[in-house]
Amino acid sequence: MWNVPTTNSGWTMSSQSSTADFSTELDRFEAKYIIPRRLVEPIKGFIQPYCTMDKHCAAAGGTYFINTLQLDTPSLSLHYAKEREAAHRFKLRVRTYGKPPGQAPVFLEIKRKYFERVIKSRACIAFDQWKPGILEKHRDELNLKSVTEREAFREFVRLNHEINAKPLVYIRYCREAFTSIFDHYARITFDSQLSYQPVSDMYNWGGNGRFISMDSGLVRNRRESSLVLEVKCTEQVPTWMVELVQEFDLVRCGNCKYSTAIWMENCLTGNGEAPFADEFMYD
Template identity: 35%
Template sequence: MGLMATLPPVIERYELKYVVPRWLVDPISEFLAPYCELDGHSASEADYFYPVNSLYFDTPCYRFLQLRQWGADQRFNMRVRAYGDGTEGPFFAEIKFKSATSIKKFRATLHGAEWPEIIQSGSAASNLSCVDPRERVSRDLFLQLAESYAIEPKIFTCYRRRAYISQMDDYARVTFDINMRYRPQDPLYSTHPYSLCPDEGSCINYDAATIYNDELQYGDNVVLELKATIGAVPVWMIELIRRFELKQIGFSKYLNSSLTEHLENGWTYMPPDRIVA
């Protein structure tokens, strides 16, 4: 999992999201071949999809989620991410600020022994000499916001990702996300609110993306993301959009999983074909 640790602690970028059918994954991957290669995680998997696990935090009254629902131009979310089975570090504390069309992402590495005590106590960072100086700003900002907003775990999401990185640009990525699932982890109801370990028996699918958007076709359940440095979107990325006639759409994993849980009441109203046994 070393590749993820090498990502810069602060990234400013555009993120363009599309929801496409599964059959488009291979043709788009073939298009990318002259420009990109699989990242280290994808290259190590037989089907090129690797597991991503994220725990989203919010204020007790869901302030972050409300801003996302209202479409506020200035908003952010906070999460901790893990790869693989989610039982071991490193973990990654992340803040994503959205301002109009751009994203600024802060990312700091948390070692296995720090999690989840660093969130619960808020003081661990200052006692660790092993913190990468480049990440200290991101780490301190995460802890400051955690304390200021009294954040708590709200929902766990997991999915499988195929990721490509550009070999021609300073920073450009293309990702496909499939098998999106969630589990509510509010500390009022969850026995393990800080867990980053997916449990097949307790996670619910929410990748039927037609739930909240009538413009999508049935089967459009792969989230495609194009990520590029602000002011430096590659020409090949623009050509990809044109060739496959991609239509940009908003898709927030935190928002969609939360809507599924709170509006459909999770297990109670979930159609049987979207429940993972």
């Protein structure tokens, strides 16, 4: 039974609880907002009574980098599924943290979306295991820690082969993250320094190329560089999250980092199509 409170932000959430292992599987709802930088400190002040800095963020000194390899079909079917707002769609990606090469593990992820619901599964491997031949290995060779991870790896490999997935772009950005001290799972994240690099090599993490900025005011049709605010939880949306959206008059918008990179590359190369400004900003 869906419980769908709505605000003028377009926010919709579920009351269904989750017992997922958040390190390898996550069933959640999320909303994204593009905000001016001047709102960052006021928003952090607003959430201070309810949140604490994410432990990984604190260990990294306040922010950390996320590096994501996006895979897609040669015809960009995963990108166009997002463009056409397919009710059931997924992303196939490989992610690590910090500035590679490093010690952080590598996560092979499938991020599915069913209407408003986001389900993410992933398998975690050591950084030095991400090399040619990894997807041909049997899951038992990788020392995966649980049945959930072994199934996530199997499904990642299946989808990769089924759609003939190829590496398209690396996405890199800086994240500042906060977690609720009261709720089962609730997170607030600020993403900045968004950049991408077209790639054909799955294993070098963009080390041989130049990253192109995606968070300038020009890209977002705004006068200033802005940030991506994400609000995430797995249960009924906490009251303080609703009040946050209302207090700062936030307007929910679509912001797929992968599709933004594809749009930008199309603009720079003159290939494919890019959205009009209103299509870029809002779902």
